[in-house]
Amino acid sequence: MNDARVTAVRSVELGVRNVESASGFYSDTWNLDPVAEVDGARYFRGTGPEHHILALHRREKPALIRVNLAAPDAESVDVLRARLSAFALPELGMPGELSTPGGGYGFAFADEEGRRFAVSSDVAAHADAADSRDRPRKISHCVLNAPDMERSVALFTEGLGFTVSDRTGHLCFLRCNSDHHSIALGTGDAPTLHHIAFEMADLDSVMRGAGRMRDAGYPIEWGVGRHGPGANVFSYFLGPDDYIIEYTAEVEQVDDSYPKRSAEYWATLNPPGWTDRWGIAGPPSERMKAAQSRIAFA
Numbered sequence: 186m187n188d189a190r191v192t193a194v195r196s197v198e199l200g201v202r203n204v205e206s207a208s209g210f211y212s213d214t215w216n217l218d219p220v221a222e223v224d225g226a227r228y229f230r231g232t233g234p235e236h237h238i239l240a241l242h243r244r245e246k247p248a249l250i251r252v253n254l255a256a257p258d259a260e261s262v263d264v265l266r267a268r269l270s271a272f273a274l275p276e277l278g279m280p281g282e283l284s285t286p287g288g289g290y291g292f293a294f295a296d297e298e299g300r301r302f303a304v305s306s307d308v309a310a311h312a313d314a315a316d317s318r319d320r321p322r323k324i325s326h327c328v329l330n331a332p333d334m335e336r337s338v339a340l341f342t343e344g345l346g347f348t349v350s351d352r353t354g355h356l357c358f359l360r361c362n363s364d365h366h367s368i369a370l371g372t373g374d375a376p377t378l379h380h381i382a383f384e385m386a387d388l389d390s391v392m393r394g395a396g397r398m399r400d401a402g403y404p405i406e407w408g409v410g411r412h413g414p415g416a417n418v419f420s421y422f423l424g425p426d427d428y429i430i431e432y433t434a435e436v437e438q439v440d441d442s443y444p445k446r447s448a449e450y451w452a453t454l455n456p457p458g459w460t461d462r463w464g465i466a467g468p469p470s471e472r473m474k475a476a477q478s479r480i481a482f483a
């Protein structure tokens with residue numbers, strides 16, 4: 186079982202200053218479904234089978250608490266834990282039964298730059314997993330800023346079994362299933378959160394979500410557009426506590442035959458000045474630029 190690897194990003198856990206109001210936003214406007222409340226923390230599911238894809242915890246200031254990763258079974262969890270012991274991680278827990286909503290078996294760790302993750306298997310899944318055109322399915326990807334890009338890439342590839350799909354001048358896209366990327370690492374001064382993307386059923390769902398957000402007072406901060414690497418359509422917003430959140434869809438489905446392309450390829454794919462494949466997205470807003478390195482791990 187030496188080829189054990191992570192197979193998905195299950196969920197993200199965010200620290201918010203006001204759990205009640207943030208929960209209202211994520212259920213009524215972002216359109217997730219509340220699924221559990223434990224010790225003041227709220228858990229939300231998408232339409233997919235994952236037990237929950239978002240957890241909100243009360244914190245004095247916004248902070249990314251943890252990114253939860255999936256492994257296919259308990260044996261894989263144990264193999265991954267053993268493999269990570271070769272890295273100089275400041276924290277590496279022992280695998281055990283989980284008491285978080287959905288249960289399962291897993292362990293938590295902090296990486297060399299202080300980001301917190303957990304790997305788990307056997308988490309309870311929902312049987313009702315039909316798409317809804319106005320609700321997110323799952324976490325599509327997280328983008329994390331990485332001061333030491335190569336050290337972080339090595340942890341994800343050699344430690345957790347991810348594959349590099351593409352690199353641009355400042356981003357490395359990492360896959361762990363057929364999605365072109367589930368994690369991306371961006372060059373940055375600190376190990377902060379760039380953004381979290383939620384997968385919608387299709388382009389139409391992204392557009393309808395953008396309309397719903399605009400009606401609720403959340404303007405599009407970047408988009409709508411279609412990215413280069415991954416070819417996913419995107420629309421970015423600032424949610425409660427200025428977390429950058431993205432509705433996305435149609436991410437390219439790839440396998441081992443995918444031809445990783447050069448940074449030069451991506452830099453010259455579009456005409457000069459375009460920030461997406463359609464040439465309509467323009468640059469991110471100043472508000473979004475200010476928020477894309479503000480959230481640290483707790």
Ligand SMILES: [Fe+2]
Pocket residue numbers: 326328380381382419431433
């Ligand atoms: Fe994204």
